[in-house]
Amino acid sequence: MKIITVNVNKGGAGKTTLAFNLAEYLKTNHRVLLLDFDDSTNLTNRYGHYTNLNNTVVNLFENGDVSPIKLADNFDLIAGHSSVEQLKERLNSRRRREYIFGKWLALNEEELSEKYDYIVIDTENDEGILTQNALIVSDLVLGVAEASKDSFLALVALKKFVQELNDDFNSEAKLALIANKINLSENASKDLLAELQGYPEYLGYLPRRTKIADDKAVFSTTDEVLKEQLRAIFEKVIEVV
């Protein structure tokens, strides 16, 4: 079982879009558990409206007990919740608060690894406590940037953050970088790709397309060219994780 977390401390770069499409791709061949660590619940909303705290990350963090929502035979969701912001405040007074998710994984390791091949986590644009919980147990952290200097700098900051966490918590998260919303006829996109070429962690880019912006998964559309483009990147993700 491999754990992949999508994060970057920059709003709107494409974390949720990437986590969603990656999970939708992985589930075509694998068993996947998807988690939404963001209080915006953007990812959760793509699958429905879940308000029972038993199905959410709030209960997972608060009392280590959670019932994943079955979306398909091989596909479960632990939903996000609008009260995650308050949850983070409550966790501030807990000891060993960076290890809460890791502890839940360890306690349920046997069952989880029997049930799932991949755990995919969508996070907020922050370096907060839930994000730290996810990063220190991840096999792979996926950073994503759109074509702007700020977005690129957020990837550079993510690389440093992952290195620091690996040092501080004795963890071994690998990093991979993906560019998003790329339009090759625009200079900002070309500049971002040129910068990223210098990074061994760089895997490739997703083009800017309304079909990706739609809440529908690319793999449920009939756009074979776009599907092939995403498939190529996601196969690289599978290779490096």
Ligand SMILES: Nc1ncnc2c1ncn2[C@@H]1O[C@H](COP(=O)(O)OP(=O)(O)OP(=O)(O)O)[C@@H](O)[C@H]1O
């Ligand atoms: N490749 C793409 N082409 C076109 N639109 C995109 C693409 N990727 C993402 N978007 C759009 O950009 C917006 C931001 O994407 P998304 O919500 O995935 O970012 P995020 O990093 O999760 O944001 P937040 O920090 O708020 O959680 C959304 O409206 C999404 O539909």
Ligand SMILES: [Mg+2]
């Ligand atoms: Mg998001």
